[in-house]
Amino acid sequence: MKEQSHHSKVERPADYLEILYRRHFQGALVRSCASIIMWVLALTAYVTNIIKIKHFTGITLSVLYLILINPPTLLLLKRITHTHLYRYVSLLINCLEILGYTAIIYFLGGIEATHLTLIYAALITYVGVVAPRSYPYIIAFLCSAAFSFVVAGEYFGLLPRQNVVPSFDPPGMVRLAILSVVIVFLLVVAYVSSLTAGILKENRNKLREQNVDLMEKAASLEEAEKELRTAHQKLESRVEERTTELRDANDQLRTEITERKRAEEALRESEERYRLIAENMADIIAVLDMNLRFTYISPSIMRIRGFTVEEAMEQILDQVMTPESLKIVLAAFEEEMKLDASGTSDPDRIRTMEVEEYRKDGSSIWLEISFSFLRDENQKAVGILSVSREISERKRAEEERRNLETKLQRAQKMEAIGLMAGGVAHDLNNMLSAFVSLPELILMDIPEENQKLRTEIQMIMSAGQRTAIIVDDLLTITRGVTMARDALNLNKVVQEYMRSTEFEKLRQFYPGIEVVAELADDLLPIRGSRVHLMKALMNLVSNASEAFRSSDSGVVSVSTQNRYVDTPLQGYERVNIGEYAVLVVKDNGMGISSEDTERIFEPFYTKKVMGRSGTGLGLSVVWNTVTGHDGYIHVESGVGGTVFELYFPITRESVSEQEKPLNLNQYKGRGEKVLVVDDELDQRIIAVDMLSKLGYQADAVLGGQEALEFLKKHEVDILLLDMVMPGMDGCDTFSRIVQLKPGQKAVIASGFSLSDRVKKAQELGAGVYIKKPYSVEKLGLAIKTELDKSL
DSSP states (O other), X not given: OHHHHHHHHHSOHHHHHHHHHHHHHHHHHHHHHHHHHHHHHHHHHHHTTSSOHHHHHHHHHHHHHHHHTHHHHHHHHHXXXXXXXXXXXXXXXXXXXXXXXXXXXXXXXXXXXXXXXXXXHHHHHHHHHHSOTTHHHHHHHHHHHHHHHHHHHHHHTSSOOOOSSTTOOOOHHHHHHHHHHHHHHHHHHHHHHHHHHHHHHHHXXXXXXXXXXXXXXXXXXXXXXXXXXXXXXXXXXXXXXXXHHHHHHHHHHHHHHHHHHHHHHHHHHHHHHHHXXXXXXXXXXXXXXXXXXXXXXXXXXXXXXXXXHHHXXXXXXXXXXXXXXXXXXHHHHHHHHHHHHHTOSOTTOOEEEEEEEEOTTSOEEEEEEEEEEEEOTTOOEEEEEEEEEEOHHHHHHHHHHHHHHHHHHHHHHHHHHHHHHHHHHHHHHXXXXXXXXXXXXXXXXXXXXXXXXXXXXHHHHHHHHHHHHHHHHHHHTSTTOOOOOEEEOHHHHHHHHHTSHHHHHHHHHOTTEEEEEEOXXXXXXXXXXXXXXXXXXXXXXXXXXXXXOTTOOEEEEEEEEEEEESSOEESSSEEOSEEEEEEEEEEXXXXXXXXXXXXXXXXXXXXXXXXXXXXXXXXXXXXXXXXXXXXXXXXXXXXXXXXXXXXXXBOOSOOOOOOOOOOGGGSOOSSOEEEEEOSOHHHHHHHHXXXXXXXXXXXXXXXXXXXXXXXXXXXXSEEEEXXXXXXXXXXXXXXXXXXXXXXXOEEEEESSOSOHHHHHHHHTTOOOEEESSOOHHHHHHHHHHHHHSOO
């Protein structure tokens, strides 16, 4: 009755019915659009075989029903002139909607489509906005009854089960529980909708009543003004001599009152507008007095820093920002105050800076603050206005960009040094043949009883082999080096190293250092180079041992483990998602400074005493070995020691068995013809001499063109082909040879490590690759292996 009297007071029933009709018309449009969207989603589900044709047909009929009920119901509502009848018809339309929504839920599986009962909730909420407060409960009851009928009908066989998901068939108690939850949920929605709608309607009624009161007051004022005008006219006729003065005074007073009211209204509107802007901005707006105490803070402080407005208002600046940022801000305030006092400051000047502020949870965030002075009518500074915008993401992006630039510069530096090292290593490998290959040949001719000479020759060969190891380190840091990989287990690499002579020498040199191994029993295999991985482990253990002074005792731990990275790890390097076998070398020594950590993997960078230990290549070898295995390195170092974690991608291949040493008879030749192609005279002489001692007939030429000319006149069983030669390299030479002699066998040799050019030659038909300097066993086994292969 209250609502009815209110409408009769403020607006005519016809106007109110027109408003209700517009709402229903808008609702019909929304319902039709939503129905079409549901049909499109159902079509998508049908096309992707999520639902069957019977489900799609039912949904299509339901959607047509929901669309087709709109024209007749809207036409009926248009003809109704009574408010109460209008509401009953509206309720009937809602019932028709419930039938359509229930049909959609049924054809999508009934209880399987419980999540679609949100359609009911949307309808209840809509009804709560446009209908009396009792209607949401009625609609909730009808929706509950409709859904209950579907659930019960399916369960008791009254309705055919749709079975969108055939495996979904909960027992009766579960169905009852789901039904109960849905009913309670709909009643709660009805309660909230009714309560909210009631509050909104009451507030709207109050506003309408206030509007009526204002209209009545305006009418009273208008009537009073008319009476005043009449009295004024009477007074004017009686006091004619003062008419002009009173009229002027009255006009002036009226103008002043009007202007004052207009100014007050404009000021009130302006304040309200700026208050709404300040309270809804994403940035923090704050006002401080000249003593740097807050007088206003916008509500966005809660979202950005976690403090309520009341809590933030009580804070002083040293509670708001970090000491470093506070120092910058106070210096800026002091500078601006000096400029203002000297009269040289621009009144519109805005100062911007980046500061770090505390959040309520103790963390910190970066903000960009812009501040300016608030001034009175005399342009005197009376306060400070600041606007703060969070820039934490931008700061993180800038930091990441700086890190990437640093890594790029480091990679470019290592690439340049690697190029130089590769060239040096190639030349050294050729020269090392005189210290590795020749002594081995000489030893084959020296009788066993001449031990003194044999010992001296062996010392020369041993020195050459140690030098070859250093050269191999140089090759490891060369750009583009490709390592031959086999399936292996890191545990075997660790165990083999701990049985090696290098490890025994390390233990003798550092008797106080204990090296312990903790190896995972279920460690997954990787694809890798046993030699390179062994050298990387040796360098890490050696460096870890040197983290202690010679008189100190300490522990170096070597461990392996499987690790699955499901989100990228950002450490020394970014470790991508994947499965890894991780090799960890940890010590409890002095640690590495942060300055040195950035450079430890650079070639020739070392803190060791020159000439005492190492060449400065150790960690560069580690870095390039891990990179060559498509792995990642993570380093952590501090007062408690240093941890190196090496991540290697796993493989599902079977682990390769290590080859057993062979005796000379297993790789001797049987008079086969071998052509050595090498631009270095020393290398040709050494290779021919070795091959001759192995029982082969060997000839040599100094380049690719000479090899082609030789093969036009002679037949050979196999080539020993150097890869790096001036003019035509080994790959180009072999490409020309196989055109001339299809099926020609060849062994590739190089002072470099395995490269893409070697792989290209192997794709053309070349056989195994061996690295200089030559050894009798290595060369003999390679030649023998290729000759034994069938064409």
